[in-house]
Amino acid sequence: MNPHNLSIEELKQKAAQVRRDIVRMVHAVNSGHPGGSLGCTDYFVSLYFKVMNYSTDFTMEGKGEDLFFLSNGHISPVWYSVLARAGFFDVKELATFRKLNSRLQGHPTTHEGLPGIRIASGSLGQGLSAALGAAQAKKLNNDDSLVYVLMGDGELEEGQIWEAAMYAAHHKVDNIIATVDKNGQQIDGSTDEVMSLGDLRAKFEAFGWHVLEADGNNFELLLPALDDAKAATGKGKPVLILMNTEMGFGVDFMMGSHKWHGVAPNDEQLEIALQQLAVEQASDY
Amino acid sequence: MKEYTYTEKKDTRSGFGDGLLELGRQNPNVVGLCADLTGSLKMNAFQKEFPERFFQVGIAEANMIGLAAGMTIGGKIPFAATFANFATGRVYDQIRQSVAYSGKNVKICASHAGLTLGEDGATHQILEDIGMMKMLPGMTVINPCDYNQTKAATIAIADYDGPVYLRFGRPVVPIFTPADQKFEIGKAVMLNEGTDVSIFATGHLVWKAILAGKTLAEKGISAEIINIHTIKPLDVEAVLASVAKTRCVVTAEEHNRLGGLGDSIAQVLATAHPAPQEYVAVDDTFGESGTPEELMEKYGLTEGNIVAAAERAISRK
Numbered sequence: 100m101n102p103h104n105l106s107i108e109e110l111k112q113k114a115a116q117v118r119r120d121i122v123r124m125v126h127a128v129n130s131g132h133p134g135g136s137l138g139c140t141d142y143f144v145s146l147y148f149k150v151m152n153y154s155t156d157f158t159m160e161g162k163g164e165d166l167f168f169l170s171n172g173h174i175s176p177v178w179y180s181v182l183a184r185a186g187f188f189d190v191k192e193l194a195t196f197r198k199l200n201s202r203l204q205g206h207p208t209t210h211e212g213l214p215g216i217r218i219a220s221g222s223l224g225q226g227l228s229a230a231l232g233a234a235q236a237k238k239l240n241n242d243d244s245l246v247y248v249l250m251g252d253g254e255l256e257e258g259q260i261w262e263a264a265m266y267a268a269h270h271k272v273d274n275i276i277a278t279v280d281k282n283g284q285q286i287d288g289s290t291d292e293v294m295s296l297g298d299l300r301a302k303f304e305a306f307g308w309h310v311l312e313a314d315g316n317n318f319e320l321l322l323p324a325l326d327d328a329k330a331a332t333g334k335g336k337p338v339l340i341l342m343n344t345e346m347g348f349g350v351d352f353m354m355g356s357h358k359w360h361g362v363a364p365n366d367e368q369l370e371i372a373l374q375q376l377a378v379e380q381a382s383d384y
Numbered sequence: 385m386k387e388y389t390y391t392e393k394k395d396t397r398s399g400f401g402d403g404l405l406e407l408g409r410q411n412p413n414v415v416g417l418c419a420d421l422t423g424s425l426k427m428n429a430f431q432k433e434f435p436e437r438f439f440q441v442g443i444a445e446a447n448m449i450g451l452a453a454g455m456t457i458g459g460k461i462p463f464a465a466t467f468a469n470f471a472t473g474r475v476y477d478q479i480r481q482s483v484a485y486s487g488k489n490v491k492i493c494a495s496h497a498g499l500t501l502g503e504d505g506a507t508h509q510i511l512e513d514i515g516m517m518k519m520l521p522g523m524t525v526i527n528p529c530d531y532n533q534t535k536a537a538t539i540a541i542a543d544y545d546g547p548v549y550l551r552f553g554r555p556v557v558p559i560f561t562p563a564d565q566k567f568e569i570g571k572a573v574m575l576n577e578g579t580d581v582s583i584f585a586t587g588h589l590v591w592k593a594i595l596a597g598k599t600l601a602e603k604g605i606s607a608e609i610i611n612i613h614t615i616k617p618l619d620v621e622a623v624l625a626s627v628a629k630t631r632c633v634v635t636a637e638e639h640n641r642l643g644g645l646g647d648s649i650a651q652v653l654a655t656a657h658p659a660p661q662e663y664v665a666v667d668d669t670f671g672e673s674g675t676p677e678e679l680m681e682k683y684g685l686t687e688g689n690i691v692a693a694a695e696r697a698i699s700r701k
Contacts, residue, residue, distance in 0.1 A: 159457060160459055209487060210485060210487065217457050218457070218486045219481050221481065222480075222481045224446075225450050225478055227450070228449070228451050228453075229450045229451070229453050229482055231451055232450065232451035232452060232453060232456075232457070232458075232462075233455070233457045235451070235454075235458075236459065236460050239436070239437070239460065240458055240459070242458075259444075259450065262444035263450065266441060266444065266451070269442075270439070
């Protein structure tokens with residue numbers, strides 16, 4: 100069971116609140132990664148408030164629960180906000196993001212014992228391997244729940260991703276749903292300028308994956324795609340969602356550019372962003 | 385002086401393979417991963433008996449480390465194995481982030497360490513692995529000396545919850561430690577008590593230290609010989625107790641003199657009990673092709689090198 104199971108209208112409100120958290124968190128410490136966090140907010144909100152079966156009484160093993168792994172750890176603000184709002188820890192703790200002695204490190208880690216995190220990420224390319232290992236352990240344990248993992252599209256330039264992609268098909272790891280955040284941007288520019296990713300559907304299909312596409316910034320389209328992905332598990336192939344998102348989604352001046360990958364808004368920009376991210380009943384931390 | 389004899393020689397990697405097989409029978413959570421070197425790592429028996437718990441990864445070591453880290457989340461105890469070079473330097477960042485920093489219960493099992501891999505040459509002879517691994521916070525580093533000890537260590541590390549680097553090798557070496565030994569992580573093994581010089585050796589150099597001890601005894605020198613199978617955590621108590629008695633030290637290892645056992649001991653001496661120390665180690669260079677014996681001779685890792693180092697250390701007291 101999902102502990103929240105929100106309606107689409109409620110998911111939209113939750114997503115707006117999470118986006119408010121994101122811009123406030125990065126503004127407070129003048130650092131962090133708002134662009135990808137805002138773009139992936141609807142995906143995270145969908146998983147934690149609708150799709151995944153889990154308990155907020157966190158255990159490392161998560162026996163019988165769906166597990167989530169974040170490979171592109173720099174979008175930690177969205178994950179932290181969603182974990183707090185989902186009930187893993189007090190939302191007040193979001194105020195400690197990136198500060199000394201915080202459990203909310205710049206990039207996610209198990210080191211400080213933050214509930215909801217199962218492995219450190221930040222150095223890119225490693226999350227798919229870890230998620231596959233966790234998925235295979237579930238099979239050995241006769242645990243038929245699923246493993247979700249999110250990767251950035253720029254991250255696909257790391258070779259380890261393709262080692263893992265080859266492995267997943269060979270070993271028929273069909274209890275995993277990997278998602279690529281396809282926002283077409285990375286630090287130095289667009290992925291087309293920096294390193295062309297080519298036809299990702301064809302590439303993953305050639306590696307033996309079942310590939311779906313989704314709009315990551317529209318709940319009406321994203322939720323059915325996540326359902327389709329779930330329905331495609333258990334059929335001998337690993338499942339991949341190519342999820343189109345807009346970096347900075349929800350804040351107009353952050354959208355459509357790589358420039359807000361790792362830059363925080365100033366005071367004035369924060370005010371404008373918060374005006375755009377209105378919710379019926381804001382409950383800012 | 386205690387006599388050490390042997391009737392059989394075996395490779396330490398076979399100790400790993402046999403230990404893993406025994407573990408597999410004892411503990412259903414033990415899983416094996418290998419990157420296309422199953423035969424070289426002696427994992428065939430485990431693979432055959434427990435096919436559902438053996439994962440062939442192909443030539444993809446980075447993925448192997450990540451998979452192993454992920455499997456621990458489901459309560460598995462992964463033994464991820466390949467050559468020492470590919471198990472460390474090639475995947476340092478994966479070990480650092482996904483295993484060490486994440487505190488995962490992964491056993492990194494590394495064969496063909498050091499010069500004694502032989503003819504393949506320097507691309508495969510890693511001499512920096514102990515240094516890399518011991519620098520990682522929370523990593524345990526073990527380098528057993530013979531077949532029996534490697535087997536015992538393999539079994540013992542499954543009971544310890546945390547990342548371990550287990551280093552062993554390719555050549556056959558004398559089996560002189562007991563088959564029924566209990567392996568204690570971090571506990572140095574006193575092989576010979578002595579009063580003139582402490583010889584701290586690890587891995588393949590332990591047997592050579594024993595031979596050196598005999599030669600030294602013939603020269604009227606009483607050498608204390610201690611097997612440091614665990615380089616981290618180091619048995620500081622045993623090191624200091626020995627040095628308090630002998631007041632000089634030789635360290636012997638099949639590793640670069642930078643960053644290995646010698647440096648770990650030197651740090652203890654410098655901070656707690658300054659004493660002359662001589663290194664028997666590879667002098668900050670790469671290896672090359674040759675037979676193991678030729679290489680150990682050329683790079684200064686013989687019984688004779690240990691004897692000479694002991695005499696130098698004593699003369700500096």
